[in-house]
Amino acid sequence: MPKQYHCPVELAVDIIGGAWRPVILAHLKEGVHRYGELRRRMPGISEKMLIQRLRELEAEGLVARHDHKTVPPRVDYHLTDEGASLAPVLQALYDWGVGRAERTKTTIDWPVTDRRTAPKEGTPVAE
Amino acid sequence: MPKQYHCPVELAVDIIGGAWRPVILAHLKEGVHRYGELRRRMPGISEKMLIQRLRELEAEGLVARHDHKTVPPRVDYHLTDEGASLAPVLQALYDWGVGRAERTKTTIDWPVTDRRTAPKEGTPVAE
DNA sequence: CCGGGTACCTACCAAATGGTGCGTACTTGA
DNA sequence: TCAAGTACGCACCATTTGGTAGGTACCCGG
Numbered sequence A, B: 001m002p003k004q005y006h007c008p009v010e011l012a013v014d015i016i017g018g019a020w021r022p023v024i025l026a027h028l029k030e031g032v033h034r035y036g037e038l039r040r041r042m043p044g045i046s047e048k049m050l051i052q053r054l055r056e057l058e059a060e061g062l063v064a065r066h067d068h069k070t071v072p073p074r075v076d077y078h079l080t081d082e083g084a085s086l087a088p089v090l091q092a093l094y095d096w097g098v099g100r101a102e103r104t105k106t107t108i109d110w111p112v113t114d115r116r117t118a119p120k121e122g123t124p125v126a127e
Numbered sequence C: 001c002c003g004g005g006t007a008c009c010t011a012c013c014a015a016a017t018g019g020t021g022c023g024t025a026c027t028t029g030a
Numbered sequence D: 001t002c003a004a005g006t007a008c009g010c011a012c013c014a015t016t017t018g019g020t021a022g023g024t025a026c027c028c029g030g
Helices: A008-016 A021-029 A035-041 A047-059 A087-103 B008-016 B021-029 B035-041 B047-059 B087-103
Strands: A063-067 A075-079 B063-067 B075-079
Touching: A008 A021, A008 B021, A008 B087, A021 A035, A021 A047, A021 A063, A021 A075, A021 A087, A021 B008, A035 A047, A035 A075, A047 A063, A087 B008, A087 B087, B008 B021, B021 B035, B021 B047, B021 B063, B021 B075, B021 B087, B035 B047, B035 B075, B047 B063
Parallel strands: none
Antiparallel strands: A063 A075, B063 B075
16 A cells, blocks of 8 residues: 655655755755765765665665776766756755754854865874 | 754754654645644644644744633644745745656645535544 | 775664553533 | 543654664775
């Protein structure tokens, strides 16, 4: 028996709900595609969760997985058309998040893992 | 130490995430205000959950609770300005849900609890 | 040969989420 | 007097979600 929804929002939340799915989708929408890159952009998620969510999004037809079958492994994920149709939702969430952060004086700690700005091996990092 | 977010979407989802919060907010946005009415519109939620979520949304400043202090009890909830600022998010979720339902041939089982169409006491209901 | 990086998987455990059922207090209707 | 309806609160339990810590397999640099 397929799940019964009583409101379109219920259906939407059932598919893209949860703490991480929208964040993953938003990153993919912004052009982050590789698994490792997603990980670095989301320091709060565990590898297990990331993989699990990616698999679910794949199963729901929102993201497609592309394994280059090279070694070292290289896999990237991108939005399908169905996933891309979520753009308005993701954008709205993003925009609201920005506004809310300002209103509540919350800072966003961007983990900008850009190769050009990342610390070199020689750079001492406090630990 | 306040929670650290690494992306505005993370922040947004942390506040309005979960299975029920967006649905409640969407209903309030549409003009359903009384507690009992919300319940009837969301047959899948238990009373406990509904109250719990409403309390959380209240604490986050998204909804305001108004107790008429009459007997029998009459309480209604409405969006605050902060809650109303979520309109684009809720609308996007709603619209996507509608489209997704069509694409996946999922039907939405609206629990239209309208007094004019609701069964009268005399109406025998199979059980 | 050893560590690090890639992209995972598996088992085990803790916390959050959500459901059931019962109780409150008060009124109206049968 | 008793059930029903309003809007909850609370205790207990099951399910779900998520975290931690390991391991796989392969390559490259030192």
